Amino acid sequence: MNALAATNRNFQRAARILGLDSKLERSLLIPFREIKVECTIPKDDGTLVSYVGFRIQHDNARGPMKGGIRYHPEVDPDEVNALAQLMTWKTAVADIPYGGAKGGIGCNPRDLSLSELERLTRVFTQKIHDLVGVQRDVPAPDMGTNAQTMAWILDEYSKFHGHSPAVVTGKPIVRSLGREAATGLGVVFATEALFAEYGKSISDQTFVIQGFGNVGTWAAKSIFERGGKVIAVSDISGAIKNSNGIDIPGLLKYKDDVNGGNGTLKGFPDAEVMDPNELLVHECDVLIPCALGGVLNRENAADVKAKFIIEAANHPTDPEADEILSKKGIIILPDIYANAGGVTVSYFEWVQNIQGFMWDEEKVNHELKKYMTRAFGDIKAMCKIHNCDLRMGAFTLGVNRVARATLLRGWEA
Numbered sequence: 001m002n003a004l005a006a007t008n009r010n011f012q013r014a015a016r017i018l019g020l021d022s023k024l025e026r027s028l029l030i031p032f033r034e035i036k037v038e039c040t041i042p043k044d045d046g047t048l049v050s051y052v053g054f055r056i057q058h059d060n061a062r063g064p065m066k067g068g069i070r071y072h073p074e075v076d077p078d079e080v081n082a083l084a085q086l087m088t089w090k091t092a093v094a095d096i097p098y099g100g101a102k103g104g105i106g107c108n109p110r111d112l113s114l115s116e117l118e119r120l121t122r123v124f125t126q127k128i129h130d131l132v133g134v135q136r137d138v139p140a141p142d143m144g145t146n147a148q149t150m151a152w153i154l155d156e157y158s159k160f161h162g163h164s165p166a167v168v169t170g171k172p173i174v175r176s177l178g179r180e181a182a183t184g185l186g187v188v189f190a191t192e193a194l195f196a197e198y199g200k201s202i203s204d205q206t207f208v209i210q211g212f213g214n215v216g217t218w219a220a221k222s223i224f225e226r227g228g229k230v231i232a233v234s235d236i237s238g239a240i241k242n243s244n245g246i247d248i249p250g251l252l253k254y255k256d257d258v259n260g261g262n263g264t265l266k267g268f269p270d271a272e273v274m275d276p277n278e279l280l281v282h283e284c285d286v287l288i289p290c291a292l293g294g295v296l297n298r299e300n301a302a303d304v305k306a307k308f309i310i311e312a313a314n315h316p317t318d319p320e321a322d323e324i325l326s327k328k329g330i331i332i333l334p335d336i337y338a339n340a341g342g343v344t345v346s347y348f349e350w351v352q353n354i355q356g357f358m359w360d361e362e363k364v365n366h367e368l369k370k371y372m373t374r375a376f377g378d379i380k381a382m383c384k385i386h387n388c389d390l391r392m393g394a395f396t397l398g399v400n401r402v403a404r405a406t407l408l409r410g411w412e413a
């Protein structure tokens with residue numbers, strides 16, 4: 001099922017549970033604005049190459065729209081639309097004063113040099129600068145982008161509008177303490193909130209992680225620091241396993257030492273190579289997808305052996321897989337809650353930039369834990385009211401908050 005159909009289906013199930021009026025339901029589903037731009041840049045050898053960039057602004061009933069920018073070959077309007085919609089429900093679940101948006105460029109960042117990536121980012125910013133803004137739409141990193149990308153956007157945007165640090169979040173560490181780690185650390189705080197219900201702790205569980213980029217590395221590091229055993233990980237280059245637990249600091253150092261920090265886990269000596277397709281169905285307590293959407297589907301769901309799935313990636317579980325996994329009794333912590341740590345710390349960064357005042361990292365992480373724990377309690381309350389699973393608990397929570405804000409603001413033009 002494509003990403004948009006899957007996301008719409010979850011939204012519609014929540015709308016039905018909440019008994020939303022059909023006109024309100026339709027209005028919440030249609031994006032506020034869809035932007036599609038051509039981005040042509042000269043390559044380093046002087047030849048021209050054109051890419052298509054998107055920014056889909058889904059909803060702003062609760063505040064400025066917010067969400068990452070993805071550089072990936074599979075970026076297309078349906079995928080970005082689904083991701084933008086998920087941001088609307090996610091910011092509402094986290095109860096931060098934002099709506100939802102997402103952007104992306106259909107490109108493979110690994111095939112572009114640093115200077116080509118900079119030119120592409122600047123051209124994209126020139127094309128969208130008058131439609132984003134501190135109180136309008138605030139981008140951040142996602143797959144294939146990082147703090148450097150955000151610094152270029154800030155610089156380019158500021159040429160048009162004056163210095164505007166709060167126009168993007170996830171900026172380099174000098175401007176944003178804690179944001180780089182936030183999604184992965186938030187995933188671990190979310191897991192701890194879930195485990196509290198089951199009397200479990202990170203240190204007595206085994207973990208399998210798909211994707212070893214921003215989210216996967218920080219989740220793995222935080223799990224390792226708490227005594228959890230990461231027994232298999234994968235990235236675009238392949239998958240590795242070690243039933244005694246992978247030495248995560250060693251793997252991070254290995255990845256950093258290869259290719260100036262852009263390395264992969266390929267060739268890491270203290271683990272066995274495994275089939276990446278086997279990784280998702282590997283025997284473990286907790287499976288954490290941290291890469292692409294739709295990786296758990298009707299082809300592999302029946303074979304999943306994990307007891308818990310923590311959705312660090314956006315929409316990693318197809319609705320068909322959701323049904324199969326639920327019937328097997330596997331507990332799924334849904335994306336719009338599990339990976340909300342990133343946007344929550346983005347919110348802290350935005351607040352600090354607007355105030356011109358910087359928090360220390362201890363405060364950032366303390367507040368992050370508070371927000372993640374509170375949101376879990378709010379989701380559980382919805383599960384109890386509507387007698388539903390955690391995904392519908394999170395969706396009904398998010399959709400209800402956005403629907404209430406929409407109705408309070410009124411319909412008149």
Ligand SMILES: NC(=O)C1=CN([C@@H]2O[C@H](COP(=O)(O)OP(=O)(O)OC[C@H]3O[C@@H](n4cnc5c(N)ncnc54)[C@H](O)[C@@H]3O)[C@@H](O)[C@H]2O)C=CC1
Nearest residue numbers: 142143144183211212213214215235236291313314339342
């Ligand atoms: N960066 C952030 O703050 C947030 C990211 N997310 C979601 O988390 C996921 C990962 O994002 P990031 O870590 O930022 O991206 P990233 O670009 O830093 O890392 C992605 C990782 O996935 C790996 N990967 C790509 N294709 C793969 C495949 N077929 N099999 C296994 N691994 C593969 C890459 O090699 C890389 O290790 C995405 O779904 C993103 O939307 C969600 C919330 C916030």
Ligand SMILES: O=C(O)CCC(=O)C(=O)O
Nearest residue numbers: 067068140142342343346
């Ligand atoms: O930090 C942000 O604003 C957005 C993060 C993001 O794109 C996501 O949560 O999927």
